[in-house]
Amino acid sequence: MNDMTTAELVRLDQIDDYDTSFSARSWRNDDWTKTLAVTLKRTGKLDPVLLWRDPDSPEGKLLIVDGHYRIAAYRSLKRAEAVAQIVQGSREQVLLQAAHSHLRGKLPLSAREQANFTWKLVREVGRSISKAELVKLTGMGTTTISRMRARWTELLQKAQDDGEDEPDITGDWHRDMKDKPVGEPDALKDEERTKAVQELARAVRNLTDRRKHKVLAQDGSIVLEAMSVALGDETVRALHDFAFSSDEELLTDWKAIEVAHTGPEMPF
Template sequence: MTQHNQTTSGKLGKAQKIKLENIYEQPDDFALLRTERNDEQVRQLIAALERRGDLDPITVWVDPDTGNRHVINGSHRIWAYKTKRRKLIAARVFHGTRKQARLHALSVDAKPRLVATQEDRLNAAWKLVSLFWQADSGYEYSVKETAGAANVCGSTVDNMRKVFKRLRQREEVIPQTWGAALAREYYTGEDGQLTDDQRDEMTKAEVAKLHAEIGQFLTKKAHTAPEAVGRFLAQALGPNAWSIKRFMSDEASSLEIIDDGPDDAPF
């Protein structure tokens, strides 16, 4: 008898061996975070495959209409298997609807411990809002479902819906990313002025981009060489350093930070 693990929506079956040639990839439907291949990740998986002989099971969903098995988690593992010309691979079947399978795939990929950045998660939430909406039935995913799967705040999803509605009313082309949607919404308004909430959302989007581009590197250097980071920022920012220091102080005041540096430190 097959054993299952209960998830928040749907069930995961026990690991089994299936033919790689019988697995279909549908990134536009299930890979809501990133669809491009990360070659470094594939190389690491190939090395692990050579050491261990196998990788953790991928997750597939069986389309009830066609019977096709679609990968919903494990695309990079599939690329590693293909590189090594494997025919049978370990997989677990997700038992649920297409909607549940999509949420499950995103909730796994959007976990903080994985490579997903804040910008990735915001864009994934935006896709759930903007791509899965019908004029006659409305949103396919609730605010709670969207926020939970993408690992973002419910208030952000609420704002996404408002932006999406206004763009539809203006018959705008719907952007593919949240940052682009904010730019189109707020910089094409009649008065050209941003509200405090709008400005905050724009700032959050810019912060997400910076996290994706330099966040991990800068955080690491701040722990290993804080003086060098401070000097670099002061030199790079120039006259803007002191105004940015004020914003940093305001942000830090809401965090539990122990300030043991000198009073005349630039940051």
């Protein structure tokens, strides 16, 4: 999509791991980092990481366009360098390159991650590429992208009418697709949301730890049955849609599930 240099070795201290401008991931998958580290240790190589240097910060570090997990794997093995290709182009062009890479990545995006990155493209790239090109780049449906474009136009107009420089958004399409109801608390910031997800994930892992619940070693399906009983069928279906749906319109509103659910409360 953009011109790239041939693969070369780049020192890790020249790479900014913390900038997530081009990342589509909602949270870190440590198991995938370990899998890549095992591959790197066994074969001595991984696919080249895609990097970009911001023309506005020529002395700054290289930003990761695609390959945060690969960089994490290199670091976990105490490597000093990574095999990389340098992407050339403007920020908008590089964002499109990132979308191209994400769609074809070995670790698939969740439906929500896919929708959120598409929403980011709609906001930052605008109409410089066609709807058909966005569909091809992201894998999202034409109807969804049309809704995103219409929503962004609406939010820009609202911000202008209110005398604001930029629309007040979260970056999460599922939350930004409609106005916040009067009286509803402000949405969590990205860092707060990530922290909450990680805390709840730890609690769930603790509940399903075979070392603490020996019965799970005898019958692992107990975990699935227990979750179905505790959460209810509607929530289980929503979890499936969240992970595997190709269109955010199929994602169920969690608040609606919460109201409908009358089962026992979870112990966390």
